[in-house]
Amino acid sequence: MDGSSLIRKLPPGIVYDLVHMLEIRDAWKQLMAVVPREGCESDDCYVPKYKVEHMKLIEQAGVTQRQPCAEIFLDEWRMSGRKQSDLTFLLQQLGKAELFRAADYVADLMKVLYLSVPPLERPVTGPAAPVDVSEKTIEKRLANLPLKTSEPGNQYNTVEIDRAFDEMTEADGSLPSLDGPRIQAVGEVMQEEQSVFCGVTPRGESDGLGKQKTLPVDQLETLRNVSLHLDTVLPHLQYSELERFTDCFNELPLGNNGGRKLGAGTFGSVYLGILPSQKCVAVKRLHTDAVNVEKQFQNEIESLSRFRHNNLLGLLAYSCDSSTRCLVYEYMRNGSLQDRLACKDQETALQWRTRLSIGVDTARGIVHLHTTFEKPLIHRDIKSANILLDHQMVPKLGDFGLVRLGQQSNSMTMPTTTVLGTSAYMAPEAFRGDVSVKLDTFSFGVVLLELLTGLPPYDDGREGHDLVTHVEAMCEETDSINMLLDKQAGDWGQSHDTGCKEGPSVAVSLYTVALNCIEDNKRKRPNMTTVLQCLEEIIGFIT
The missing domain is CATH 3.30.200.20 (Phosphorylase Kinase; domain 1)
Known part of the structure; x- marks a missing residue:
């Protein structure tokens, strides 16, 4: 190897080590998001090479081919383009993505091969900052530590x-x-x-x-x-x-x-x-x-x-x-909605009234995020795994690690080059980096489909891997959700003893709301305040 060593020429053992590092917490996505298009590498004209559609394709290929996603990505990246990437470029991109463990590995490799290593900026503080772990430094720090005494009965504040x-x-x-x-x-x-x-x-x-x-x-x-x-x-x-x-x-x-x-x-x-x-x-x-x-x-x-x-x-x-x-x-005693819909640990299936209540209460939480202050808080990762159930089956939306503060009400869209979230719940515009409150509406629509069908959001064993595609394919001819309804949930308000007034069943009404939520065109998609009003009207029919 020389100073322009190409990534595609890396030995299998080194590729294996890189794949192992990039698989941790899906770090390959972070690297993939910063790779620039050929000819657009400089900061003033940076254009990303990959879109989130590419990430989704790699995820699907990883499941069907039973292959690490990081390996599929590296194979595509190192073999594509007229100007193929070298180790120096790989090191720079790892630095931009703040994947410093992999960056240090590549830098050490370049030193072993007598290649020049470009300076790599690192945070001064935090987990990614370089740490001096020499024996001399550790001994010095240990010597400066104050002696701590333990007093019975004073272990906690x-x-x-x-x-x-x-x-x-x-x-x-x-x-x-x-x-x-x-x-x-x-x-x-x-x-x-x-x-x-x-x-x-x-x-x-x-x-x-x-x-x-x-x-x-x-x-x-x-x-x-x-x-x-x-x-x-x-x-x-x-x-x-x-x-x-x-x-x-x-x-x-x-x-x-x-x-x-x-x-x-x-x-x-x-x-x-x-x-x-x-x-x-x-x-x-x-x-x-x-x-x-x-x-x-x-x-x-x-x-x-x-x-x-x-x-x-x-x-x-x-x-x-x-x-x-x-x-x-x-502590949420009944775990996640996703686990309860899957009847994990042989739990009994949720009945349709409980599912409807969970949907309405979850919508209330989302509306609170979107409307409490002048600028909405966009959750960006609404899914059944993040909806937790307490001892009374009251849902509480959690995991706010990806939240994003939105613009004022007259300007609700923000472009971004970093795409995060769970692909099976993501609206089409999310793959273009378009962030607005309508992202949460789409994700909530997928949750409604889960409540109706009891099916997982993603399953590589069905023709439409993600739930939205599967439901659209199965219900295209009849335009009815009946064939996919989770029968374990009960009759969905179709029997006379539910107190239902004359009109469509709960399932049909709930499916209509879900379809509106997962509308591809975000302009036609309702905001969550409207969605909540529709759900509360459904409750009005059964009370």
Whole structure:
């Protein structure tokens, strides 16, 4: 190899290592998003080579061919174009995508091959910053650490914890106690004081629609985390405390020999935490190598601090005193809507009335995001896996890592070159980087189809892999959803004993709303306020 070594000439072993790194948290998507079109590499005329349609095709090919998506992408990239990419160009693109682990690997490879390594800008702080791990540096830091003493009964800041969790958690006597002494709360806190501390209005104040009032942004008395510049009223918990609550982040699945793991996603894994008071919380530990992990962390904290609602997942606290960021949420006993529709762990199927209620309440949460302030908050990742169900089957929308603040109401579209989300739920314009509140409408329409059919959003075993394509193909001739209705849900309001007034069945009405939501032309697609009104009219027919 020489100074212009091409990516396509890399030995299989090196390609294998790169593929392994780029498969972690779908990092290949981040790299794919920054690759420029040939001849448009400079910043002043940058044009991306790939669109999100290409990402979707690679995802589908990965499933059908049983091949890593990162490998398919690298094969396409290194073999395409008149001017094929070399190692220097690969290193530059990895730097732009902030994939520094892979960038360091390529830089070390170039040094071994006696190639010149271009300077690569890296963040000064954060997980991506270079770390000096020499023995001399480590010994110096250890010598400067203060001695810590442990006092019995003073392991937790119990006053702060009780204030943060008392309003939004509940005790569960069926769960095992934590080892060690039980810590008693010091003093009592007034309910109103607790509510203000948590960033919510006192219990009993609502707008008549079952949602809590939101504090105006300009009236929030915020606490600022200096290192991360976080504006939030939420309490900070030490990582060591969260380790205690989660049995050191026990990786065994919940219910398996004392396991605590509830699940895992793109940005982190979630564990059951049991407080000394026996209240239950869900602790999300973010992956340190996840794409834009600091941005996801900040998004969740600052968004959920301001947007409080009965149908939005309650964020209770956060932790950033270690290299691993953590978020603490309400514990949702019935898991995700996706798992319940799939009858995971042999759970009974959701009945149609419950499904309709879940759809209406989820829409209320989305409308709250879109309308509370002058600029809407666009969720960008609405899906059944992010709709969690509490002990009473009340849905709460979570995972705000991809939220985007929209423009004012008279200008609701924003172009972007970074496309994130889950492809089976993404509107056509999302693949062009067009971000507006109508993205959330489309995604919610897919959720409605899941409620109607009980089918997964993506399945490579059916002719239309994604649910929208499958439903359109199956219902094209009859224009009816009846053949795909989930029969386990009941009769969908067709029998006389449901109290249904004369008119279309619940399923037909719900399907009509879903079709409007998944309209390809976003101008014809309704906003979520209109969608909510339609759903509430459906409820009116059965009451």
